Amino acid sequence: MTARVRLVVAVVLVAVFVGGGSSVAWALWTATGTAASSATNGTLAAAISGTEALTTTSTPASPSITRPVTLTNAGNIPGTTATTAVVAEGSTALAQATDVVAWPVPTTDDCTDATAVGTGAVSGTWASLPSLTSSLAPRAAAVWCIRSTLAAGAPASATTNMHIVLTTTNAGWVSPAVWGGFYVNSGNSVAALGCTNQAGNFIELTWDQGDRPKPTAYGAFVDGVQVGDQQLGWFGKITLAPDQVRPAAPDAGTVTVTVRVLDDSGKPTDDVVADGPITLFTQNDGPAIRCGA
Amino acid sequence: MTRTTPTTGRHRAPRRLRWAWPVGLGLVLAVATAVVGSGSTYALWNGTASTQESTVRSGTATLVVSPLTAMYATPLAPGRSTTGSFSVRNSGTVPLGIRMQTTTLHVAYASVPDSAVLDELTLRLAPVGRAADCRAGLGGYAARPAAFDTGSGYYTLPVGASATGCFEMVLDADAPQTVSGAVTDFTVTITGTQVAP
Numbered sequence: 444m445t446a447r448v449r450l451v452v453a454v455v456l457v458a459v460f461v462g463g464g465s466s467v468a469w470a471l472w473t474a475t476g477t478a479a480s481s482a483t484n485g486t487l488a489a490a491i492s493g494t495e496a497l498t499t500t501s502t503p504a505s506p507s508i509t510r511p512v513t514l515t516n517a518g519n520i521p522g523t524t525a526t527t528a529v530v531a532e533g534s535t536a537l538a539q540a541t542d543v544v545a546w547p548v549p550t551t552d553d554c555t556d557a558t559a560v561g562t563g564a565v566s567g568t569w570a571s572l573p574s575l576t577s578s579l580a581p582r583a584a585a586v587w588c589i590r591s592t593l594a595a596g597a598p599a600s601a602t603t604n605m606h607i608v609l610t611t612t613n614a615g616w617v618s619p620a621v622w623g624g625f626y627v628n629s630g631n632s633v634a635a636l637g638c639t640n641q642a643g644n645f646i647e648l649t650w651d652q653g654d655r656p657k658p659t660a661y662g663a664f665v666d667g668v669q670v671g672d673q674q675l676g677w678f679g680k681i682t683l684a685p686d687q688v689r690p691a692a693p694d695a696g697t698v699t700v701t702v703r704v705l706d707d708s709g710k711p712t713d714d715v716v717a718d719g720p721i722t723l724f725t726q727n728d729g730p731a732i733r734c735g736a
Numbered sequence: 737m738t739r740t741t742p743t744t745g746r747h748r749a750p751r752r753l754r755w756a757w758p759v760g761l762g763l764v765l766a767v768a769t770a771v772v773g774s775g776s777t778y779a780l781w782n783g784t785a786s787t788q789e790s791t792v793r794s795g796t797a798t799l800v801v802s803p804l805t806a807m808y809a810t811p812l813a814p815g816r817s818t819t820g821s822f823s824v825r826n827s828g829t830v831p832l833g834i835r836m837q838t839t840t841l842h843v844a845y846a847s848v849p850d851s852a853v854l855d856e857l858t859l860r861l862a863p864v865g866r867a868a869d870c871r872a873g874l875g876g877y878a879a880r881p882a883a884f885d886t887g888s889g890y891y892t893l894p895v896g897a898s899a900t901g902c903f904e905m906v907l908d909a910d911a912p913q914t915v916s917g918a919v920t921d922f923t924v925t926i927t928g929t930q931v932a933p
Contacts, residue, residue: 472830472930476801477839478822479923482857482905485811486917520813581811614814616913 485520485581487618489611493551494623497605501541501593502630509590511554512545514609516579518618522611524579528572531624533603534713536704538569540597541627545575545589554588561588568594569605569627579611593629596653598704598714603627636702636719638734643726645684646734650702650717652676660705661716665691665698673705685723685730697722697736798828799893799928805867807905808919815909817860821870824926825898832928833889836861836901838881839925846918851882853918856911859884860904863891870902881905881922892931 496510516522530538546564548554565573569591577585606622637649648663648671657676662669663683668691671683681702692698697720704714720736807820826832838859843850861884862876877886893899903924907915 471932472795472797472828474797474799474828474832474928476799476824476926477923478801478804478901478903478926479840479921480804480807480820480903481919481921482818483808483811484853484907484911484916484918484920485813485816519811520816614909614911616814616916 483519485613486518487520487522487611487613487616488517489522489524489609489618489621490515490517491607491609491621491623494607494625497589497591497625498628499591499626500628500630501591501597506593507556507590509554509556509558509588511548511551511586511588512575512607512623513551513584513586514575514577514579515584516581516611518611519581520613521578521580522613522618524575524577524585525610525612526572526575527608528569529606529608529622530570531604531606533626534598534601535570535603536598536712536714537601537603537627537629538605539571540594541569541603542592542594543567543569543572543589544592545572545587547575547577548586548588551586554586558588560590569603575607591627596655597629598712599629599634600715601629601713634717636700636717638719638721640733641682643724643731643733645682646721646732648681648683648700648702648719649679652679652716655704655716660709661702662705662709662711664701664703664711669711670700673709683721683732685732688721688723688732689730692723695723695725695730795829795930797830797832797928797930798826799832799926800825800827801926804903804924805870807903812857812905812907814907814911817872817904817906819870819872819902819904821864821867821900821902823867823898823900824893824928826893826895826928828928829895831895831931832893833931834891834893834899835886835888835927835929836890836924837885837927838922840921840923841881842921844919844921846915848914848918853915853920854880854882856908856915857881857920858906858908859922860906861886862902862904864900864902867900870900872904872906874902874904876902881920884924888927888929893928 491514493512499508514524544560544564544566546561567573575587579585604626606624608620608622610620611618634651639647655676659676660673662673663671663681665688670691671681671687674681699718700721701718702716703711706712722733722736724731802823804822805820807818810818812818843853846853858878859881860876860878862874864870
């Protein structure tokens with residue numbers, strides 16, 4: 444063992460004895476307390492009101508209606524409203540022919556027939572209305588003023604059951620959908636049929652086709668029963684003989700004949716083009732027909 | 737006649753034993769020093785004297801934690817958070833190193849397993865000067881609630897001092913809607929350990 448090693452051994456031993464013999468020591472004391480609470484994940488919900496008041500029957504003389512619709516964020520976290528207009532039932536043609544403009548207003552009282560269209564407006568038809576979008580705090584609501592206007596050439600005597608479907612969204616979350624419904628009706632302001640007498644043997648019906656395309660099919664109806672043959676817009680007229688009308692009107696007298704647009708399968712649509720009276724009578728002991736009463 | 741040459745002169749001790757002396761001496765010195773260091777003596781003569789009466793008190797370690805302000809009042813949306821503040825006071829007589837750790841978690845009103853809810857939450861802790869300064873986005877220590885543990889010595893609370901903490905519970909921005917409506921109850925245990933002198 445060298446002197447250096449011995450010295451190291453001696454120092455280590457001194458340290459061990461001095462350190463081990465010391466009475467210096469400490470205890471580790473502890474104390475505890477708690478802090479408790481809870482965190483709630485939010486939920487999304489939506490509510491819509493006021494749509495029923497949009498139900499109306501519009502005519503060319505009174506084509507517009509303006510009503511407020513209230514969209515509510517019924518959830519407990521912020522949400523952005525999103526709407527879609529859906530033709531639930533009835534005439535899609537009427538929905539397509541009804542212009543719609545909507546804009547946000549502070550309150551329902553700020554939405555009247557005389558109210559000018561405000562900022563933030565969206566427009567389209569009931570068949571293609573852009574979303575009514577508002578960012579809402581929890582439990583808050585937005586009022587949209589909706590003006591529905593029957594466009595020129597809209598089908599008469601038609602009905603459409605519309606739904607405005609509402610959801611609220613936040614990031615990737617979407618609330619359950621809710622909807623408010625109403626009816627869009629077009630009045631019976633149907634154009635008068637053109638009618639030409641042919642000596643009691645038959646009559647010839649004509650009508651204004653408006654903007655309808657030439658391939659559109661038309662049919663004449665009495666009390667819902669088709670009379671005569673269907674014709675395309677290219678031809679533009681329907682002839683009726685007494686025997687063609689009798690299945691729908693067996694007794695002599697005046698009846699109303701209505702010309703409607705037919706669908707691809709030949710069935711009548713809600714698109715009423717024109718109507719007018721015709722009369723079945725007896726002439727030379729035989730059945731005859733004429734225009735008017 | 738054979739003559740034997742007498743052995744004369746001093747012989748050197750074997751070299752291998754020469755180290756024992758200094759080591760032995762060192763041991764003696766070490767023992768003596770240790771005895772002195774330990775404060776005890778073994779004198780043969782004793783004398784006694786009395787000091788004036790005095791009281792010896794042991795120290796205390798005491799933490800006072802104020803209730804955490806309600807965090808449920810603000811429901812969580814994706815990417816949003818709710819905050820709550822609390823204060824801790826060292827009312828003992830020794831400085832304390834502070835550790836905070838979630839010790840109980842309970843999830844209610846969930847349509848998915850608890851872990852699916854807890855894995856979309858982050859609990860943050862930030863020191864603030866006063867409760868009014870507690871707000872979202874302060875940063876600080878953060879972890880999923882189930883793993884929240886600052887470890888010992890997160891900070892040292894001197895004797896008589898108070899500190900205010902701000903908890904923030906954050907819902908992940910990409911949290912699935914399946915966790916909506918769930919309620920998470922949590923308890924954070926605050927442990928103060930005497931700081932070694």
